[in-house]
Amino acid sequence: xxxxxxxxxxxxxxxxxxxxxxxxxxxxxxxxxxxxxxxxxxxxxxxxxxxxxxxxxxxxxxxxxxxxxxxxxxxxxxxxxxxxxxxxxxxxxxxxxxxxxxxxxxxxxxxxxxxxxxxxxxxxxxxxxxxxxxxxxxxxxxxxxxxxxxxxxxxxxxxxxxxxxxxxxxxxxxxxxxxxxxxxxxxxxxxxxxxxxxxxxxxxxxxxxxxxxxxxxxxxxxxxxxxxxxxxxxxxxxxxxxxxxxxxxxxxxxxxxxxxxxxxxxxxxxxxxxxxxxxxxxxxxxxxxxxxxxxxxxxxxxxxxxxxxxxxxxxxxxxxxxxxxxxxxxxxxxxxxxxxxxxxxxxxxxxxxxxxxxxxxxxxxxxxxxxxxxxxxxxxxxxxxxxxxxxxxxxxxxxxxxxxxxxxxxxxxxxxxxxxxxxxxxxxxxxxxxxxxxxxxxxxxxxxxxxxxxxxxxxxxxxxxxxxxxxxxxxxxx
Numbered sequence: 001x002x003x004x005x006x007x008x009x010x011x012x013x014x015x016x017x018x019x020x021x022x023x024x025x026x027x028x029x030x031x032x033x034x035x036x037x038x039x040x041x042x043x044x045x046x047x048x049x050x051x052x053x054x055x056x057x058x059x060x061x062x063x064x065x066x067x068x069x070x071x072x073x074x075x076x077x078x079x080x081x082x083x084x085x086x087x088x089x090x091x092x093x094x095x096x097x098x099x100x101x102x103x104x105x106x107x108x109x110x111x112x113x114x115x116x117x118x119x120x121x122x123x124x125x126x127x128x129x130x131x132x133x134x135x136x137x138x139x140x141x142x143x144x145x146x147x148x149x150x151x152x153x154x155x156x157x158x159x160x161x162x163x164x165x166x167x168x169x170x171x172x173x174x175x176x177x178x179x180x181x182x183x184x185x186x187x188x189x190x191x192x193x194x195x196x197x198x199x200x201x202x203x204x205x206x207x208x209x210x211x212x213x214x215x216x217x218x219x220x221x222x223x224x225x226x227x228x229x230x231x232x233x234x235x236x237x238x239x240x241x242x243x244x245x246x247x248x249x250x251x252x253x254x255x256x257x258x259x260x261x262x263x264x265x266x267x268x269x270x271x272x273x274x275x276x277x278x279x280x281x282x283x284x285x286x287x288x289x290x291x292x293x294x295x296x297x298x299x300x301x302x303x304x305x306x307x308x309x310x311x312x313x314x315x316x317x318x319x320x321x322x323x324x325x326x327x328x329x330x331x332x333x334x335x336x337x338x339x340x341x342x343x344x345x346x347x348x349x350x351x352x353x354x355x356x357x358x359x360x361x362x363x364x365x366x367x368x369x370x371x372x373x374x375x376x377x378x379x380x381x382x383x384x385x386x387x388x389x390x391x392x393x394x395x396x397x398x399x400x401x402x403x404x405x406x407x408x409x410x411x412x413x414x415x416x417x418x419x420x421x422x423x424x425x426x427x428x429x430x431x432x433x434x435x436x437x438x439x440x441x442x443x444x445x446x447x448x449x450x451x452x453x454x455x456x457x458x459x460x461x462x463x464x465x466x467x468x469x470x471x472x473x474x475x476x477x478x
Contacts (some may be wrong), residue, residue, distance in 0.1 A: 002037040002128045003167055005136040005212040006030065007174035008103075010016055011067040012060050019059040021066035025209040028223035031071060035211060037128050042097045044075040049104025051083030051112050051136055064100060069273050086116040093121050098128045099134025103174075106145055110162050119165045129167070134172045140164040144171040144203055146194060153185045153193050160197060168214055176205035196230050199359040199404040202229040204236070217425065230341060230361050231406050231425050246334075271356055274388065276397040279355070281376070291316055291335040299329040321362070326350055341407060346370060356400035361407030361425060372417045374400040378440045406441060426456060 009030060010445045013022030016323050024031045046061045048054060050254035061080045068074070075097070081089055081376035093099065099122075100107070110283050113119070123131070127174075131139050143164035149154035169323070173194065180191040194203065206212075210223025227234045267284050267444070268279040298312045309328075323343035332338065337354040341362035348368040352358055374377040377398045378384050403417055406425030423439045430446025430453075439445050443452045462469045 001167075001215070002137065003212075004030065004034065004128070005128045005139060005168065005170060005172060005214070007136070007176075007206045007210060008132060008208040009130065010209065011064040013063075019056070019063060021063040024071055027209045028211065030209070030211055030222070031190040033222075034128070034130070035071075035073070038073070038098070038195075039127075040097045041074060042076045042101070043092070044098045045089075045092055045096045045111075046078065046080050046100045047089075047102060047118070047135075048080060048082040049102045049106075049109035049112065050251040051086070051115070053082060053084070054104075056084075057104065060102060078433065083112070088123050089118070090117055096125070096127055096402055098130065101129065101131040101138070103133030105133060106137055106148065107159075107162075108446075110138055110143060110164070111147065113138055113165060114163065119163075122165055122167065127255065127432070136172055136174060136332075139165050140171050141166045141169055142201075143170075144173075144197065144201055146173060146189075147184060149183060152358075153187060161200075168212075168219070170204060170212060170214075170219065171201055172204040172206050172212075172225075174206050175208060177207040190228070193227065195407075197226045198406055199230055199361070199406070199422075201400070202227055202358065204228070205233075213364050219286055225268075228358070270398050274356075274399060274401065276399050277355075278395055278397055281397055284286050287336065291332050292370075294335070295332060295364045297328055301328075303327075316409075322346075341366075355398075356419070357400075357402040358404075360405045362411070363407055364405065364409045364411075364426040366411045367413035367415070367431065369414045369417070370411050370417075372403055374403055374419045376401060376419050407423060409414055412446075 010022045012026035013020050015433070026032060035470070044065075046055045046064060050057065058080065060474065061135075065075070065078050071236065079092060080094070080448070083414060105253075111315070124410045129139075135146075137143055141164055143162050144159050145162050147158060147160075151414045179189060184193060184341075187193055190205075197203070198299070203224040204212075205228055207224045209226055210221070213220050213222060221236055225236045227236050258284060265281070265283040267277045267281040292310055294316045298309060298316070301309050301312070311327040313326065315323070316332050317338050317340060320335040321344070324340060324345070326344075327344045327348050327350070329348070331352070333353045335352075335354065337356065338352050338358045338360075341364070342467050343363050346366040347370075350366060351371040353373040353375060354370075358374065359373055368453040371431065375398050378387075385396070387393055387397045401420030403419065406423060406427065408426045409423060409428045409429070410427075415429050415431065416434045418434065418436045421435050421438060423429070423435065424441030424443065426442040427439050428444045429435060429439070430444070433446050433450040434448045435450040437449070439450070441451060442456045444454055444456050445452045461474055462472070465475055
């Protein structure tokens, strides 16, 4: 299979409000490479993003045919697939040379693809797939579904991660060149809506005309893209070589071999969905017991046993980047659900109850007795004791909400971070605070419950306080 993940190939041009056939964008060699991969031109399928007949998608389909014909690429037959003829898709796909996956509303397309069993059909496909916009996003194993319609970013039940076609581990957002200043529901699309999710999975921001080409497990970038990961944006070079899956992605959470457990358990899947789970499940108990024993091993070491301490931390923590140090004693609950960035430091008595995912960015410093908790228990005493499954069996259940902490944060002593909280980069949380709600980037916040006191600015530089700087500067002397 030859897979092209594109933002937009230029097959449709808008002229005075009309959708016309455009010119295939070959700035980064898409057309040239497509022709090189093309073996036959008997049948082309164009799979809609909606089960319902859609005038816009019909125009895109016809414009794609016309734009290809302008480049002397003519198919014997071209078929638009939507809900009316999806019953014939399996047979048609077995005969197709090229399959286009349309753009459109991502959640609608995701549900349509699931309904027609497209994942299983494409697993056997050996031709060319050209995915565009939402179609490219839905190619991932686990799809990052960003809000795109008014109200979606405010909907607490909007699912941002859904099962995809399983053709790649790459999550991307298209049309970056057009959408840099986009706002939705009164929020900055990238800074306020997408950024917190980059602590869960890396996301590529792809410009129009650019694309990923994937063949035999090798992924290459042609054109311009930016990696948005853990709140940081980094331009990528063309011809990136594989695998383009990064530590900390949701895909990793589902598929990688965890320390001590070689699969994601059924209860862990429930945790990730934010629904009730059984903490006493035998597989969960086994994970926690192993981690608790490793906590004891770490707490029994001497402070100068650097290599031994580092080895134990890497056994406990799902991801623990370079330059990190934890004073100890420590208390991780699962450990594997925690991801910590570079140059991290935590002082005495660092506790992480990571039933749900906990992510911490680069260059964070935590004072003594910092506690991060993710589990939530029912408020009613009877429900805390037991709830009942569909067969009437009593269960002790709770649920959990992930915690995400940006880079360059400093927490004072005795800070408690509660379930579901996101703390932006560059924050300072005052000693003794109990953080129950999100804290925006570059904030000084404190209190019980924790409240934003003010924004941190250059006025806070130590250079403005000569009584404490005493000859030191924030800038390196020339």
